[in-house]
Amino acid sequence: MTTDVLLFGAFPYVAMALFLVVSIQRYRKNAYTVSSLSSQFLEAKQLFWGSVPFHLGILVLFFGHLIGFLIPRQVALFGAVPLRLLIMEVTGLTAGLLALWGCVLLMLRRMTHPRLKAVTSPVDKALYALLLFQIVTGLWVALFYRWGSAWYVQTLVPYLRSVFTFQPNLAVMAEMKLIPRLHVIGAFTLIAVFPFTRLMHVLVAPLPYLWRRPQLVLWNRARAEGAPRSETLR
Ligand code: HEM
Secondary structure, X not given: OHHHHHHHHHHHHHHHHHHHHHHHHHHHHOHHHXXXXXXXXXXXXXXXXXXXXXXXXXXXXXXXXHHHHHOHHHHHHHOOOHHHHHHHHHHHHHHHHHHHHHHHHHHHHHHHOHHHHHOOOHHHHHHHHHHHHHHHHHHHHHHHOOXXXXXXXXXXXXXXXXXXXXXXXXXXXXXXXXXXXHHHHHHHHHHHHHHHOHXXXXXXXXXXXXXXXXXXXXXXXXXXXXXXXXXXXX
């Protein structure tokens, strides 16, 4: 029980405090380091096949978890019809497999490409290990505990909500099996290390690019034969 108090009663608050304080500090003191530190110019092909499925999967999973956390009753009601439950399960599983595929590819890319190895820090390696751990434990829950989405809203969300109301319900976690417990610990570890890693780019996602007006770029110096004098960039 003492371990549970530390892991599920205290650690979530340490993680969230670190996330808030260090993210704000880093943004204020070292704003230029708040980036994904793109490596596209070092290698682009494998990046595409890894990064696109990884981000697609991770974002679906992130918003899926968030919706379940915000409106658990509605999600449970939605899943009360077998076909809808199946749709939720298949969507979650597909997103998890996409994230797994992308994560493994991004890891291999950084392990095998000499130029990328040179720019991959120990923090990057630890982050990838943690992301892989989180995806694998999540998939484990989805595959081996039937109807993971229903389980999430009915069992885990009450614990998560109790954390946010400053009355962590440790009894819920005490009854949980090892893998879901590891998945929860992994999630709070990711929140804790977030501001120390390249994950900081999530907070400065260039979303305005989606709706900003196109830019017209004009060259006022000579360009190669046939090259346009101006170009419209989205
Ligand atoms: C708002 C959503 C997000 C946007 C717009 C975004 C965008 C990007 C961009 C542009 C890169 C750089 C790719 C490159 O050129 O090297 C990147 C890399 C990365 N992103 Fe995201 N991202 C988002 C969310 C996330 C989330 C939620 C995670 C994980 C929890 C994540 C994890 C990563 C990782 C680990 C890399 C490094 C890939 C590598 O270079 O090995 N991103 N992201």
